[in-house]
Amino acid sequence: MPDRETTTKASADFEAPDGITESDLGRVMRIVPLGAGVLAGGTVALIVLGWLIIYLFVFLPRGTVG
Amino acid sequence: MTQTHPELSERRILATELLWSVGVAVLVIAIIAMVLVTALTMGVNPPSNVERIDPKTLHLSGEFAEQNLGTMVGSDGSVTARVIATQFMFVPRCIQVPEGRKVTLRMTSPDVIHGILVTGTNVNTMVIPGYVAQVHTVFMRTGDLLMPCHEYCGLGHSEMYAVVQVVPQNEFKPDSNGRPVCAKR
Numbered sequence: 535m536p537d538r539e540t541t542t543k544a545s546a547d548f549e550a551p552d553g554i555t556e557s558d559l560g561r562v563m564r565i566v567p568l569g570a571g572v573l574a575g576g577t578v579a580l581i582v583l584g585w586l587i588i589y590l591f592v593f594l595p596r597g598t599v600g
Numbered sequence: 601m602t603q604t605h606p607e608l609s610e611r612r613i614l615a616t617e618l619l620w621s622v623g624v625a626v627l628v629i630a631i632i633a634m635v636l637v638t639a640l641t642m643g644v645n646p647p648s649n650v651e652r653i654d655p656k657t658l659h660l661s662g663e664f665a666e667q668n669l670g671t672m673v674g675s676d677g678s679v680t681a682r683v684i685a686t687q688f689m690f691v692p693r694c695i696q697v698p699e700g701r702k703v704t705l706r707m708t709s710p711d712v713i714h715g716i717l718v719t720g721t722n723v724n725t726m727v728i729p730g731y732v733a734q735v736h737t738v739f740m741r742t743g744d745l746l747m748p749c750h751e752y753c754g755l756g757h758s759e760m761y762a763v764v765q766v767v768p769q770n771e772f773k774p775d776s777n778g779r780p781v782c783a784k785r
Contacts, residue, residue: 567616582631597738598736599644600643600644
């Protein structure tokens with residue numbers, strides 16, 4: 535269990551001014567969701583592209599079946 | 601920090617989620633549409649024949665009696681290959697089929713569950729005792745294609761395989777009974 539002094543110091547560190555302004559935060563938060571979207575979209579696009587390549591160039595040329 | 605950024609508002613999050621959902625829905629619909637179109641126009645479907653047969657008597661009479669096994673060309677020109685999958689062999693071990701022509705594979709098992717695939721093709725089905733597995737296909741390239749059992753059926757499973765000999769149309773010459781024989785390689 536942390537002693538009282540450590541807890542107080544940690545809280546003080548958390549609350550300490552870090553020099554980040556509201557406009558800085560706003561600018562970053564406009565970019566971060568875009569990056570997440572690009573990463574997720576790119577990943578899904580790669581998976582779909584892989585499926586498409588295998589479906590069109592491996593599966594279908596192997597002939598009809600049913 | 602008490603001020604809420606507009607970028608963090610629930611409305612913005614909802615719009616992003618909706619955009620993502622629409623994008624994924626479009627992809628899923630496009631993939632399903634592509635699968636459906638190829639299924640309807642090119643005949644690419646999972647084999648779905650449901651046909652019962654008595655596994656205890658299939659060797660005595662009927663289409664899986666010994667004299668009917670192997671490839672047979674019907675009077676209408678249809679090519680049907682009948683094979684029994686049993687521990688631990690296929691009977692017959694080689695079937696000859698023509699390239700570029702519709703072929704029907706019919707298989708059954710008298711003992712345990714087996715499975716087959718023909719390498720380099722989409723032919724892939726289970727062979728279950730009591731049922732007739734049927735696959736329609738067109739072989740697009742010539743050669744000796746390996747057809748192994750792909751469902752573990754016992755200690756000899758790894759030795760259980762057959763060969764599908766695909767020959768050009770002009771080399772596919774069934775005898776007067778409509779029975780082609782595998783060429784010696």
